[in-house]
Amino acid sequence: MSFPPATEEDRLVGPRVRKVALYIVLSGMVLFYLIPIETGLMTAITSPESYTGQTPFLPPLEPLVPGTGEFSLEAWGGALDGLSGGLVNSLVLVVPATVLSGLLGSMAAYGLTTVDWRGQVGIYVLFIAGIFIPYQAVLVPLTQFWYNVVPLRTAFVPLAELLPLVREYHWKLVALIITHTAYGLPICTLLFRAHYKKLSGEMIEAARLDGASVTTIYRRIILPLSIPMFAVVFIYQFTQIWNDLLFALTIIQFGDASVVTMDLVGIGVSQSGTNFPLRMAAALLAALPTLVVYVLFGDKFAEGVAT
Amino acid sequence: MRNPLDRSGRRRSGEEETHPAGDRTTGWRSLLRRDSVRSAPFWLPPFLLVGLFVYGGIAWNVLLSLTDFSGLGTPDYGSLDLENYRAAFADPLQAMVNYLAGVSGWVTSGSIEPQTPSWSDLTIDPVWNSLGNTVLLMVGFSVACLALGLVLAILVDRGVRFEDTFRTIYLLPMSLSFVVTAKFWLFMYNPETGLVNLGIQALGFGPVRIVQNPELKLGAVAFALIWQFSGYAMIVYLAALRSIPTSHFEAARVDGASTVRMYWRVIVPQLRTATVSALVVITVFALKAFDFLFSMYGGYQPGPSADILATRMVREAYANQNWAYGSTIAVVLFVMALCIVAPYIYSQYQRGEL
Numbered sequence: 001m002s003f004p005p006a007t008e009e010d011r012l013v014g015p016r017v018r019k020v021a022l023y024i025v026l027s028g029m030v031l032f033y034l035i036p037i038e039t040g041l042m043t044a045i046t047s048p049e050s051y052t053g054q055t056p057f058l059p060p061l062e063p064l065v066p067g068t069g070e071f072s073l074e075a076w077g078g079a080l081d082g083l084s085g086g087l088v089n090s091l092v093l094v095v096p097a098t099v100l101s102g103l104l105g106s107m108a109a110y111g112l113t114t115v116d117w118r119g120q121v122g123i124y125v126l127f128i129a130g131i132f133i134p135y136q137a138v139l140v141p142l143t144q145f146w147y148n149v150v151p152l153r154t155a156f157v158p159l160a161e162l163l164p165l166v167r168e169y170h171w172k173l174v175a176l177i178i179t180h181t182a183y184g185l186p187i188c189t190l191l192f193r194a195h196y197k198k199l200s201g202e203m204i205e206a207a208r209l210d211g212a213s214v215t216t217i218y219r220r221i222i223l224p225l226s227i228p229m230f231a232v233v234f235i236y237q238f239t240q241i242w243n244d245l246l247f248a249l250t251i252i253q254f255g256d257a258s259v260v261t262m263d264l265v266g267i268g269v270s271q272s273g274t275n276f277p278l279r280m281a282a283a284l285l286a287a288l289p290t291l292v293v294y295v296l297f298g299d300k301f302a303e304g305v306a307t
Numbered sequence: 308m309r310n311p312l313d314r315s316g317r318r319r320s321g322e323e324e325t326h327p328a329g330d331r332t333t334g335w336r337s338l339l340r341r342d343s344v345r346s347a348p349f350w351l352p353p354f355l356l357v358g359l360f361v362y363g364g365i366a367w368n369v370l371l372s373l374t375d376f377s378g379l380g381t382p383d384y385g386s387l388d389l390e391n392y393r394a395a396f397a398d399p400l401q402a403m404v405n406y407l408a409g410v411s412g413w414v415t416s417g418s419i420e421p422q423t424p425s426w427s428d429l430t431i432d433p434v435w436n437s438l439g440n441t442v443l444l445m446v447g448f449s450v451a452c453l454a455l456g457l458v459l460a461i462l463v464d465r466g467v468r469f470e471d472t473f474r475t476i477y478l479l480p481m482s483l484s485f486v487v488t489a490k491f492w493l494f495m496y497n498p499e500t501g502l503v504n505l506g507i508q509a510l511g512f513g514p515v516r517i518v519q520n521p522e523l524k525l526g527a528v529a530f531a532l533i534w535q536f537s538g539y540a541m542i543v544y545l546a547a548l549r550s551i552p553t554s555h556f557e558a559a560r561v562d563g564a565s566t567v568r569m570y571w572r573v574i575v576p577q578l579r580t581a582t583v584s585a586l587v588v589i590t591v592f593a594l595k596a597f598d599f600l601f602s603m604y605g606g607y608q609p610g611p612s613a614d615i616l617a618t619r620m621v622r623e624a625y626a627n628q629n630w631a632y633g634s635t636i637a638v639v640l641f642v643m644a645l646c647i648v649a650p651y652i653y654s655q656y657q658r659g660e661l
Contacts, residue, residue, distance in 0.1 A: 026462055030476050033534065036491040037479075039502055043494070053500025104353040111350025121661055123354060125652060128661070130361040132587070132648040134594045136620045137641035138364030140371055140634045143625075145364075148381070182360035185353050214345045243484030245598040250625060261486045265602050276494060283490035287483050294482035298475045301482060306542045 037284075044079075044281035047072030051277050075277035079267070079285045082278075085256065086263035087285075090242060093173050093259060097180040098237040104181065105188020105233060106226055110218050112189070113196045124193070130186035139250050146175040146251055172257040179251060180241045187240075188233050191304065195229040196222070235297050236304035239290050260286045365641065372634035375426035382631070391635035394422035395434045402435035424632075431632055434639060436611055437619040440525060441643070444615055445593040448529040452589050453582060455533060456540020461570060463541065464548045474545070478538035485535075485598035492531040493518060493603055518603065521612040528600065528613055536592060540585050547581035548574070587651045594644055597621060616640045 039057045046060040046069035054067050062070040112124050146152065156171040199222070207217050245261040252258055264286045268279030284291075294301055372391055376382035421430035463473055480488065495501045496517040504514045517527045555573055597617035600609045607622040609615075616636055624633025655661055 022462060022465060022467065026467060026473055029459060030473065033476055033480060033538070035502065036495050036534070040491050040494065053497075054505075056494075056500055056505075057502060104356070107349040108353035111346040111348075121656065123350065124661055125656065126362070127354070127357060128652060129648060130357050132591050132644055133361055133365070134591070134617065134637075134640045134644045136597070136617055136637045137368055137644075138361065139368075139621065139637065140624050140630050141364045141367035142360075144367075144371075144382075179360065182356045185357050186361075189353070214349070218349065239482055243486070243598075245484070245486050245601060246595075246621070249601070250621070253625075261484055261598070261602075264486050264490065265605060269605065274497075276497075276500065279490060280494060283487045287487040290482045290484070294479060298478070302474070302478055302542055305478075305481065305539055306546055 040280040040284060043276050044075050044284055045071055045073065046277050047074055048275055048277045053276065056276075075275075075281035076285065078275075078278045079282035082267045083260055083263050083282055083285055086258055086260035089173060089257055090260040092170075093176055093180070094238060094241045097177045097184070097241050098234055100177070100181040101184035101188050101237050102230055102233045105185050106192045106223070106230070107218075108185065108189045109192030109196055110222055113193055124189075127186045127189045130183070131190065133183075135183065135246055139246070142179065142247075143250055146172075146179075150175075167256065169255055169257040172252045172255075176247060176251050176259075179247055180244070183247075184237050184240065188237065191233050191236070192226065192229055195226065199225060231297065232300045232304045235293055235300050238293060239301065242290055368634050368637055368641075371631055372638050374631050375424075376631040376634075377426055378628040378630055390424055390426075391632050394424050394431055394632070395635050395639065397422050397433045398435075402433070402439075426631070427629070431623075431629065434616065434619065434636055437614045437616045437636075438639070440613065441594070441615040441617070441640075444525060444529055444596065445590055447526075448532050448593050449586055449589045451529070452533050452537050453540050453585060455537040456542075456585065457544050457575075457578070459537065459541040460544035460548055461574075464545060474542070477541055480535040481539050483535065485596070486602040488531060488535050489599050489602035492527070492534070496527055519610075521610065524610065524613040528596070528603070532593070532596060532599065536589060540589065543581050543585040544578060547578050551577050583651065583654075587647055590647055591644060594640060616643075 035057065042059050043051070043053075043056050050060070050062055050069040050072075052067055052069060058065070058068045060069040060071045062068055108127065112120060112127075152171045152175055153168070156166070156168050156174075160166050160168045160170070203221060204217055207221055212220070243261065244259075245265070248259045248262050252262065264282055267282045268275045370384065370387070371382060373387035373389065374382045374384060375386070375390075421432050423430050459477060463470055463477075467473065483491075495503050498504055498514045498516050501517075503517065507513075507515055515523070517523050551574060555577070556569070558573075594617060596615060600613060600615065600618050601607070601621075604610070604613070607618065607626040609618055616639060620633050620636040620640060623629045623636060652661075
């Protein structure tokens with residue numbers, strides 16, 4: 001045989017046709033993943049009065065194309081009104097929770113890659129198993145803990161009187177920050193440990209021979225080398241905490257401290273029916289921070305979820 | 308590669324053994340100098356936090372599931388019994404019969420007697436219905452998600468241009484909240500204006516109620532979840548495909564295998580590890596689908612045919628105030644997760660990947 005044997009498929013269809021088919025399938029999947037978001041966006045920029053819902057996926061070009069509705073940002077105003085409290089609360093909550101879980105996760109991972117004793121793997125397994133816990137398994141104790149065991153609420157009464165920006169309901173946000181930190185720690189530890197195992201040991205050895213303490217090694221060597229991993233962890237945690245509904249629902253329950261996902265659930269439904277432009281605008285507004293983070297740092301996000 | 312800190316730590320514990328047992332000061336000092344102790348300030352506080360919230364929480368939850376706690380005052384830990392579990396798993400035979408006979412699946416609670424526990428005047432239903440839905444959703448969703456992810460990964464891996472763009476777009480839905488996804492798909496499924504229904508009508512069929520239709524509900528939920536998470540499966544598979552040496556692809560090609568056969572015989576078997584880890588993560592996502600259902604149905608009531616354990620648990624505890632029964636369902640959910648995760652972590656441990 002003088003030429004490489006053609007595969008069955010090559011004989012049936014030429015390589016060029018297959019290449020075209022490949023791109024058609026891939027583009028079709030792009031359509032599949034984007035069309036719900038695209039439809040939502042087009043609906044959100046339609047004025048609610050002129051919205052007909054006959055062609056939700058087309059941009060609103062009313063005078064030019066009849067039936068598509070008129071362009072308007074009215075729904076975004078309504079969405080901002082409805083979600084502003086939740087957006088602020090979510091932001092107040094997500095930043096400290098992300099930073100705390102990232103920092104503690106990095107510390108735990110450092111401590112557990114340095115440790116040399118039999119319990120090390122055991123401790124680490126306990127951390128890792130925490131990633132896969134269905135949170136329902138701790139909800140009732142969690143509510144009991146924050147409402148009946150820890151006097152966080154009473155601690156916030158005098159604080160709210162003393163400090164200008166603190167309100168009494170902020171105790172729920174503090175409770176939620178600690179909760180998210182605790183349950184985010186396992187995945188942060190996993191991500192950091194995977195990173196630390198790859199670091200060169202010689203540098204640490206050298207530092208140690210120079211008499212550097214465990215703390216110095218962490219501060220001077222490990223922490224600066226962790227910066228790329230911090231980006232991955234922060235992006236992952238930011239997305240997770242911003243998107244959470246379950247913990248918010250069970251710890252905050254109701255009232256002024258409600259976060260954006262809670263507010264989003266009920267928006268755009270009234271006696272007169274569903275206001276789809278408002279609802280889609282609200283959904284996009286609530287997703288905006290994570291979408292922006294994803295568009296800017298998509299590769300870091302991919303690294304976070306794939307590890 | 309071994310961490311040098313490991314080695315020095317081992318050396319030190321070796322020294323320790325040579326000290327006479329009575330020499331307490333030296334023993335104490337070397338204990339303090341041990342790496343495990345010196346690094347404790349780093350791992351111990353996070354560990355205590357995780358220990359308290361995760362493991363303390365689980366233990367407390369198991370305890371609560373044995374009480375009669377229904378919201379008033381403090382739980383009475385004096386009288387613990389398995390009554391809640393008996394109520395949760397009442398009539399297993401009837402449930403089995405219903406399922407096998409396909410009497411509208413798990414939906415009929417008619418022939419399964421609702422239980423009246425001693426702590427309540429009202430009846431509570433066993434968990435069979437939501438348990439069945441959970442398993443159905445878990446299996447259907449994970450298998451479809453993995454299959455789609457694998458196909459996408461193989462296609463993207465065939466040296467296409469704009470690979471990064473395709474990858475970014477496929478993974479995009481995963482950055483969204485369950486709540487947001489539910490809002491988008493609620494709109495897509497809408498009988499009058501939803502794109503799915505516009506498509507169905509374009510094909511010449513009448514509009515179909517999807518979200519409120521008992522027969523389609525669970526499928527609709529699974530489909531939206533596949534939309535959200537198949538990109539994740541693709542990323543995992545893609546990483547695994549990249550780690551397979553090119554020679555394997557070439558070897559199969561020289562042997563004259565057709566492309567599909569080559570992937571099936573040579574490549575797919577090498578993706579076992581990736582499949583298992585993606586499967587574990589995705590299955591656990593399915594167990595957690597509460598946020599999605601809560602948002603889609605605007606509250607605690609997704610209706611019996613889409614009710615999964617995750618929603619049932621929160622409803623019993625937070626809407627019906629049956630706290631102890633909620634804890635019981637949570638234990639069931641936890642045991643299910645454990646059955647999936649424990650073998651996984653154990654195999655990771657055996658392969659030395661921890």
